[in-house]
Amino acid sequence: MQPHHPDLEFASNAPAEADGPALWFVIGDGRLLVCEDPALPxxxxxxxxxxxxxxxxPPQYLxxxxxxxxYAVALDDTSRVPAGFYLEQLRRLLGQLDEMTFAMAGRASQVVTWHRNHRFCSRCGTPAHNHDHDxxxxxxxxxxxxYPRISPCVIALVTRGDEALLARAARFPARFFSxxxxxxxxxxxxxxxxxxxxxxxTRLSxxxxxxxxSQSWPFPHALMLGFHAEYAGGDIEVDGEEIVEAHWWHYDDLPPIPPTGSIARALIEDWVRRRRGRREET
Known part of the structure; x- marks a missing residue:
């Protein structure tokens, strides 16, 4: 969701010389290395x-x-976590990292995962090596x-007037809706x-x-395309397997929703803001 910003620049080729300390995104077992001391970076x-x-x-330039x-680094042996640091799930850092830092952390996670999963040619099985430039x-x-794999996904907030359709997937915690x-x-x-x-x-049209x-979603390599959608007809019928519960919720009475920093949260907050603004106008 972060628009182009001069403070966030993605690149693949490391500079010949780099001034000052670098920022290291160390990924171990799908988790990010972070400092235990809140007084330190x-x-x-x-x-x-x-x-x-x-x-x-070996580092991968980001x-x-x-x-x-x-730089991104793969920590394959998690017993080597340095003193004063620990590995944290990236999802838990949503809302703790600012949006640009989370975007770079997501890039690091995807690069490390892709590199680990493509050490051999998928066509003939020969050990592969890094491209000279790309x-x-x-x-x-x-x-x-x-090349790194990106999986496009859609995410939609379906609304009818002052109500939004929010659902609970089987993998979600109890009473958590998105x-x-x-x-x-x-x-x-x-x-x-x-x-x-x-x-x-849901069997809704x-x-x-x-x-x-849109939002890059590094779990493990998705690109989320977000939409607002207007309800046209039908009654809610969930499949009971992937989606176990879905309801219409008034914007003043929402259930627990995804954390700040996710595009799902942004979609919901954008809709709530517009509905409340319309109420104030009347």
């Missing part, structure tokens, strides 16, 4: 990871955050090049995917859609 900052005993780990160079893995035998979401299938447009997902999960924003 949350993430490791140093010219190199030798200060943390991790100088043997770009710059507020003019500071950023963020890619190249096969020396057949020449096939593999917007409907799903992956875009081969050959689909984003708009078609919204209509299909809502129909499959939709009227006009309005694109809201």
């Amino acid at each position: 949350l993430l490791p900052e140093a010219p190199h990871l030798g200060l943390f005993g991790l100088d043997d780990l 770009g710059r955050l507020r003019q500071q160079h950023c 963020r890619a893995m190249t096969c020396p035998a057949c020449g096939y090049t593999q 917007c409907l979401a799903g992956f875009i299938e081969a050959g689909e447009s984003a708009e078609q995917a919204v209509h299909r997902e809502v129909w499959e999960e 939709l009227g006009p859609l309005r694109y809201y924003a």
